Structures are given as structure tokens and as C-alpha cells.
Amino acid sequence: MTQNSTVSEASRLSEELLEEIEMGKSTLTLIAMKASRLARLMGDxxxxxxxxxxxxxYPHKNGAQNQEMWRLAGIAGRTFLKKMRKGRRGTTAILTQSSSSKWK
Known part of the structure; x- marks a missing residue:
């Protein structure tokens, strides 16, 4: 895809996304997937x-996430400080899989 056609596609997709969000025409899952495509087109x-x-x-193995998941969760604003035992503080995250009904 040429740079001009990529920009054109990104512009069209962003207009489509904005309309779907403002008019409530789509589920949040579909909007997130389209926004992911837009991010790919923009190189993010x-x-x-x-x-x-x-x-x-978020993928996990035996209930644990890897370092990359923690990094991405931090960027997404899904991590927070939590008081632990004996007055310690630790970072935790909410990374559960979203069900379709939650995103509608």
C-alpha cells in the first residue's frame, strides 16, 4: 500500500469509527477491532x-501475564498501586478477558 493510499484509508476509517461511536451504530468490540486496524495503518x-x-x-498462562503484557497494560491505564500485606505497596492490573455482553 502506498503512503497516499494508507493515509486515505486511515482517514476513511477514522471517519467511520467516529460516526459509529457518536451514533452508537456498532458494538465496542467491533469499534476496538477497527481502531486496532487504524493503529496498524498509522504504524502504532x-x-x-x-x-x-x-x-x-489479555493472554495469560496459568493465571500470570508476562512482562510485555504488564507494559501494555500500563500504557492502557490498567495497572494501579495496591496496598499489600504489612503495609507494602505493589502494582496490580485488571487483565481479564472481556465477554461480548460486557462490550455491547
Whole structure:
């Protein structure tokens, strides 16, 4: 795809997304997936991944996320400080998979 056609496609997609958000024409899952595509067209791989995870859930193995998931969760604003035992503070995140009904 040439740069001109990429910009044109990104512009069209952003107008479409704005209309769908403002008019309530689509589910949040579909909006997140389209926004992920827009991020890809704009070369923003972090936002692209974050939006796909927001739509489909953050991957985990045996209940634990890897360092990259923590980094992306921080960018997405999903991490926060929490008081732990004995007055300590630690970082935690909410990274559960979103169900379709939650995103509608």
C-alpha cells in the first residue's frame, strides 16, 4: 500500500469509527477491532496490540501475564498501586478477558 493510499484509508476509517461511536451504530468490540486496524495503518503497534487485547482479552498462562503484557497494560491505564500485606505497596492490573455482553 502506498503512503497516499494508507493515509486515505486511515482517514476513511477514522471517519467511520467516529460516526459509529457518536451514533452508537456498532458494538465496542467491533469499534476496538477497527481502531486496532487504524493503529496498524498509522504504524502504532503498541496501540494496535492493546486494542486487540481489549477486544479479545489479555493472554495469560496459568493465571500470570508476562512482562510485555504488564507494559501494555500500563500504557492502557490498567495497572494501579495496591496496598499489600504489612503495609507494602505493589502494582496490580485488571487483565481479564472481556465477554461480548460486557462490550455491547
Amino acid at each position: 503497534s503498541d496501540t494496535q496490540e492493546i486494542l486487540m487485547y481489549e477486544a479479545n482479552g
